[in-house]
Amino acid sequence: MTAIRIENLRKLFGKVIALDGLTLNVEQGTIFGFLGPNGAGKTTTIRLLTGLARPTAGRAWIMEEEISASRSVNTRIGYLPEDPAFYSWMTPAEFLDLITRLFGFSHSERKTRTQELLEHVGLNEVRKRRIGGFSRGMRQRLGIAQALVNRPEVLFLDEPASALDPAGRKDVLDLISQLHGKCTVFMSTHILADVERVCDTVGIINRGKLVVEAPQAELLAHYTVPAFELECEIGFEVQFKSFIDSLKSLQWVNSVLRKNSVARVVVNDLPMARQALLAKAAQSGLALRRYEIVTPSLEDIFLRLVGEEGNIK
Amino acid sequence: MTFFASLRKELLELWRCYRFLVTAVILLVFGLGSPLLAKSMPQLIKMMPGAERFAALIPQPTFADAISQYVKNISQFGIVLAVLMTMGSVVQEKEKGTASMVLAKPLPRSFFLLAKFAALCLNFFISLVLASLGGFYYTLVLFHAPHFSAWLALNILIFLSLAVYVSMTLFFSTLFRSQWAAAGLGLSIIISLSALSSFPGLGKYLPSSLFSWGASLVIGNEASAWPALVISLALILISLLASWLVFKRQEL
Numbered sequence: 001m002t003a004i005r006i007e008n009l010r011k012l013f014g015k016v017i018a019l020d021g022l023t024l025n026v027e028q029g030t031i032f033g034f035l036g037p038n039g040a041g042k043t044t045t046i047r048l049l050t051g052l053a054r055p056t057a058g059r060a061w062i063m064e065e066e067i068s069a070s071r072s073v074n075t076r077i078g079y080l081p082e083d084p085a086f087y088s089w090m091t092p093a094e095f096l097d098l099i100t101r102l103f104g105f106s107h108s109e110r111k112t113r114t115q116e117l118l119e120h121v122g123l124n125e126v127r128k129r130r131i132g133g134f135s136r137g138m139r140q141r142l143g144i145a146q147a148l149v150n151r152p153e154v155l156f157l158d159e160p161a162s163a164l165d166p167a168g169r170k171d172v173l174d175l176i177s178q179l180h181g182k183c184t185v186f187m188s189t190h191i192l193a194d195v196e197r198v199c200d201t202v203g204i205i206n207r208g209k210l211v212v213e214a215p216q217a218e219l220l221a222h223y224t225v226p227a228f229e230l231e232c233e234i235g236f237e238v239q240f241k242s243f244i245d246s247l248k249s250l251q252w253v254n255s256v257l258r259k260n261s262v263a264r265v266v267v268n269d270l271p272m273a274r275q276a277l278l279a280k281a282a283q284s285g286l287a288l289r290r291y292e293i294v295t296p297s298l299e300d301i302f303l304r305l306v307g308e309e310g311n312i313k
Numbered sequence: 314m315t316f317f318a319s320l321r322k323e324l325l326e327l328w329r330c331y332r333f334l335v336t337a338v339i340l341l342v343f344g345l346g347s348p349l350l351a352k353s354m355p356q357l358i359k360m361m362p363g364a365e366r367f368a369a370l371i372p373q374p375t376f377a378d379a380i381s382q383y384v385k386n387i388s389q390f391g392i393v394l395a396v397l398m399t400m401g402s403v404v405q406e407k408e409k410g411t412a413s414m415v416l417a418k419p420l421p422r423s424f425f426l427l428a429k430f431a432a433l434c435l436n437f438f439i440s441l442v443l444a445s446l447g448g449f450y451y452t453l454v455l456f457h458a459p460h461f462s463a464w465l466a467l468n469i470l471i472f473l474s475l476a477v478y479v480s481m482t483l484f485f486s487t488l489f490r491s492q493w494a495a496a497g498l499g500l501s502i503i504i505s506l507s508a509l510s511s512f513p514g515l516g517k518y519l520p521s522s523l524f525s526w527g528a529s530l531v532i533g534n535e536a537s538a539w540p541a542l543v544i545s546l547a548l549i550l551i552s553l554l555a556s557w558l559v560f561k562r563q564e565l
Contacts, residue, residue, distance in 0.1 A: 050417045053564040071419070079417040085410030087322070089329045101318030102418040146414070 002064070003028040003154050003184035004049065009058035011044050011208075018044040020208035021058070026201070028063075028153075029181055033199030033216070034188040035298075037306055041208040042188035043082060046156045049186070050079045063153050075103065078152035078183075082159040084143030088132030092123050092142050095131060099149045117145040121175060137168030144175050155179065157187040161194050173198050192299040202298065206306045216298065223301040225254060226270040228277055231262045231290035243284045252276070257303060261289075266300055316424040319415075323432030336394050337440040343390055344444030347383035348451040354378075376456040377532045383448045384467070384528045387441070388521075391475045395437065396499040399482035401492035402429045403560070408490070413565040422560050426487065430553060433479045434472075441472050459531050467527030470542075474523040477545045478503065480552035487556040487563075520545040 004026040011019040019041045026032045036042050047053040049060055051071045060067045063076055086095055093114055100110040118124040121141040126134075131142065140160065147155055160176065161169040176198050179185055189195060195202055196216070203213040212219065232240035237260065244263045247253045252269035267273035270293075281288055327333040355371045358364055364371075403426070406412035416422060445468040452459055481502055485495040510516040522541035529536035 047413075047564070052413050052417060071421075074417060074419045077417075079414075081410060081413060083410060085414055087326065087411060089326065094325075098318060098322050098415075099418060101321070102315050102415065102420050104314050104419075150418075 001028045002026065003030075003062065004032075004186060005061040005064075006045070006049075007059050009045070009048060009060060010056045011041070011048060011053070012056045017208050019048070019055070019058075022205070022208065022210055024203055024210055024213060026184060026186060026203075028184050030201045031176065031180055031185040031199045032187065033195035033202045034186060034205065035190065035192065035195055035202060035302060036188075036205035037190060040205045040306075042190075042205060043158055044208075045205070046079070046158050046186070046188055050074075050077065050156055075150060076153045078147035078150065078155040080140075080143045080147040080155075080157045080160055082162070084139055084146075086131045086139065086142065088130065090131055091128050092118060092131060092134075092145070093127040095142065096145060096149065099146045103150045113149060117148060120148075121145040122171070135168075137164055137171060140164060140168065140172055141175070144172065152183055154184045154186065157185060159189055160187060162189060162191055169194070192297070192302055196298045204302060204305055211305045219301060220298065223304065225266050225268070225300070225304075226273065227264055227266040227294050227300060228273065229262065229264050229290065229292050229294045230277075230281070230288060233287040233289050234261070236287050237261055239284060239286055243281060243286055246284075247277075247280075250276075255300075255304065257300075264294070264300065266304070315420045316428055319420060319424055319428035320431055323428050324435065327432055327436050332398055333436050333439070336398065336436055337443055339390055339394060340387060340440040340444035341447050343386040344383065345447035345451055347386045347448060348379040348455050351375075351379040351382040352455045374456075376452070376459075379452050379456050380459070380467075380528050380531045383452070384471070384524050387444055387448075387471055388474070388524045391437065391441075391471065392478050392503055395433075395475045395478035396482050396496060396503065398436065399429075399433055399479050400486055400496035400499055402433070402483060403486040403556075404489055404492045404495055407563075407565060408492075416565060423557050426483065426553070426556050426560055430480060430483055433483075434476055437475050437479070438472055441468055441475075460533075463530040463533075466530050470523040470527035473542070473545055473549075474520045477520045477548050477552075480549045480556075484552040484556045484559070487560045517541060518544050520548065 002025050004024070006022055006024040009019050009022040022041065022045060034042050034045070044053065048055050049062065049067065051067060051074060062073050065073050065076070067073055090098070096114040096117055097110055100113050105113060115124070118127050121144055123138065123141055123145065126138070131139070134142065144160070147157070157176065161172045164172060173194060176185060176187065187199065199216060201213070201215050202219055204211040214222065240261060240263070241258065244256055244258045247256050247265060252267050252272045254266040254268045256266070257264045265277065278291060281291070352374045355374055358371055359368055403412070412425070416425060445464065449459060449464055478499070482495060482499040485498045486492065489495050489498070506519055506521060510519045510521045516522055517538050518540045520541060522538035523545060526536060526538040526541070
């Protein structure tokens with residue numbers, strides 16, 4: 001069954017095209033990673049699907065129910081915005097109680113569900129503290145709890161871990177992983193590592209259009225291209241940069257991506273690259289710490305499909 | 314059901330953020346203080362240096378002075394409080410993002426607005442009850458007891474007129490993306506209505522006439538402002554309807 005179906009969704013903000021005929025299907029039970037660079041249209045898509053904005057054209061369905069002005073579908077979805085906002089004077093227990101009331105829970109259901117969720121997201125110990133004093137990570141966990149109140153069939157998460165520190169990111173991604181098989185998760189992000197870690201299906205959007213949509217494994221297999229990873233010794237960064245830049249003009253090099261002393265070189269002719277790459281590095285007088293053939297990551301595929309100015313040749 | 318959940322949150326917010334306390338204390342102080350001020354004002358003037366020369370000209374305080382002082386103080390501070398308490402009610406939730414959090418749940422936008430209006434009205438209603446009890450008691454002690462039904466009618470008319478300002482500011486708070494724009498327009502409306510009320514023939518149609526009508530009822534003068542009452546009720550309904558029409562089209 002299709003959990004989310006989007007057909008030719010368009011959204012204009014004046015003359016700016018935020019979504020340009022987006023068509024997309026998300027199967028039930030998947031954790032769908034909606035990838036795209038900043039301004040690609042990820043948040044706009046989620047706002048349209050949650051009824052917080054209206055499309056200029058196109059239609060969308062959630063669990064076969066068309067999204068309309070009546071918003072009856074809101075009982076079946078959960079939503080966590082990019083920067084979740086709460087009533088700072090409330091405690092987390094009070095906020096969850098408010099949400100359970102909005103879903104029409106009975107008195108006993110409200111108490112049980114609030115307690116369950118506070119324990120689930122690890123906020124039970126601070127249940128009586130004001131939300132105003134919460135850290136970003138705690139707010140994000142409370143955001144996930146409020147999105148799960150109604151045991152949603154489809155959960156929309158907008159950049160759930162983007163602004164968190166490593167510990168906070170781990171907590172949030174663990175919570176999302178636990179949802180596998182329990183509900184359909186539609187998670188927008190620009191952090192590829194998060195998608196690689198928790199998502200089984202990936203959709204890449206750029207400039208309001210879907211670039212590709214496939215299960216992550218299928219995507220990696222389809223776009224598998226040989227790549228080399230090189231790391232220079234400390235003190236050789238300047239030579240390393242010019243060496244990496246010089247590779248861009250070679251015919252057997254597909255793309256290069258350098259971050260400080262580490263570079264990834266995607267090639268189209270593996271035998272040639274095996275022969276020439278190390279020799280070229282030696283010729284340029286570089287001292288390498290590491291040289292290896294690597295399996296391409298989602299990041300390579302993403303950059304190949306979306307492009308990144310200055311790094312993709 | 315969702316309306317009451319939203320109303321409960323609004324009332325809790327008024328209580329926890331001390332907005333109810335501020336409204337109640339200010340109106341109660343002016344409710345208690347107005348008859349007292351009316352009674353003591355001539356004596357205070359007499360105590361001023363050189364006042365003995367025109368002491369005979371200073372009139373004795375009357376029951377009517379106490380009532381007009383009460384109406385003047387409660388209406389002026391009530392209106393300012395109505396604008397201040399309402400100006401951020403919707404716009405702040407849009408700015409902070411709490412509106413999009415709760416409106417992605419099964420809470421209709423109409424209920425979201427109505428709950429805010431109802432909570433603010435209840436805030437002013439309870440504060441006015443306290444102020445009117447205080448005002449009634451001190452008027453009784455210092456002058457004589459006002460006629461109860463007339464006193465009740467006066468306070469109902471004050472409440473209705475404050476509800477007009479609440480509903481209009483709520484509309485501006487829904488319309489704009491800044492609470493200062495909402496407050497600015499709310500205060501502009503107050504000033505405009507005050508200016509318009511001085512036009513001959515026009516004043517009796519404006520909400521401010523409800524104050525003078527209420528005062529007349531208590532003092533015993535024969536005056537009425539039924540057109541102002543009808544227009545005030547219409548303004549409340551129109552403001553709420555306009556708020557809803559604007560809000561349901563807004564993207565959060």
